[in-house]
Amino acid sequence: MQLAxxxxxxxxxxxxxxxxxxxxxxxxxxxxxxxxxxxxxxxLVVTADSTGLIIARHxxxxxxxxxxxxxVTPDSVGVVWALRRRGFPxxxxxxxxxxxxxxxxxxDKGHRIFLLGAAPGVAEEAGERLKLKYPGCNIIxxxxxxxxTESDEVVAAEIAEAKPDILLVAMGMPRQEKFIRAxxxxxxxxxxxxVGGSLDVFSGRTKRAPGWVQRAKLEWLWRLILDPRxxxxxxxxxxxxxxxxxxxx
Ligand code: UDP
Numbered sequence: 001m002q003l004a005x006x007x008x009x010x011x012x013x014x015x016x017x018x019x020x021x022x023x024x025x026x027x028x029x030x031x032x033x034x035x036x037x038x039x040x041x042x043x044l045v046v047t048a049d050s051t052g053l054i055i056a057r058h059x060x061x062x063x064x065x066x067x068x069x070x071x072v073t074p075d076s077v078g079v080v081w082a083l084r085r086r087g088f089p090x091x092x093x094x095x096x097x098x099x100x101x102x103x104x105x106x107x108d109k110g111h112r113i114f115l116l117g118a119a120p121g122v123a124e125e126a127g128e129r130l131k132l133k134y135p136g137c138n139i140i141x142x143x144x145x146x147x148x149t150e151s152d153e154v155v156a157a158e159i160a161e162a163k164p165d166i167l168l169v170a171m172g173m174p175r176q177e178k179f180i181r182a183x184x185x186x187x188x189x190x191x192x193x194x195v196g197g198s199l200d201v202f203s204g205r206t207k208r209a210p211g212w213v214q215r216a217k218l219e220w221l222w223r224l225i226l227d228p229r230x231x232x233x234x235x236x237x238x239x240x241x242x243x244x245x246x247x248x249x
Contacts, residue, residue, distance in 0.1 A: 029098065030098070047095040048076075095196050114162055118197075180194065
């Protein structure tokens with residue numbers, strides 16, 4: 001299945017709110033990303049959560065970017081729930097899991113990774129911790145994500161000098177995907193992926209929910225309790241659930 005304008009190679013894609021989600025396991029996604037690196041052409045990977053899909057309904061530029069992505073993973077329990085209801089055999093493939101696996105693969109194969117995003121100091125801290133976790137992990141640069149859109153090209157030129165194979169952008173949706181799309185011709189990284197709050201997690205500043213909370217599918221509630229500012233994201237969940245339950249997604 002494929003929506004007009006969306007370039008996809010996957011065998012099984014599931015439509016949800018105008019976007020095709022790839023039904024791939026974490027291992028398959030990592031393999032696909034390795035293939036993108038080998039191709040040496042720029043690819044965009046989107047980790048789609050329920051909030052992101054609701055934002056895409058109203059933000060046409062963002063919707064087009066997600067629709068033109070080379071790979072879209074189901075990043076939240078809401079997206080997994082919506083697709084399983086329709087019989088698609090999806091598993092959650094989150095930004096945090098992907099950052100972890102790509103750093104492990106980098107330690108093995110030397111892929112050059114650049115970390116962009118989060119508050120000053122966080123990307124550097126996350127990089128140091130990831131290098132300790134995966135000795136040899138080739139993190140070749142890190143930079144915070146607090147700069148105005150007008151500076152996108154200047155920041156992109158800095159990143160381009162480092163020649164990353166993988167650019168991980170942790171600036172939240174839709175800012176991170178818009179940055180990737182706008183600067184793709186400057187940075188030319190074979191893989192660019194938006195990873196939301198992942199660098200906060202790897203820097204140790206945000207704790208991931210305990211295993212039992214993740215298994216109970218309540219990670220969103222855990223994050224909301226720790227950071228009430230997340231309400232701006234969580235407020236979209238009832239709309240998402242309503243659209244899914246009414247068969248309008
Ligand atoms: N952020 C950033 N630049 C900005 C706004 C946000 O780098 O202009 C960072 C913020 O510090 C946080 C991340 O973007 O690390 C967004 O995290 P959030 O959990 O809100 O994103 P999500 O995973 O929900 O998309």
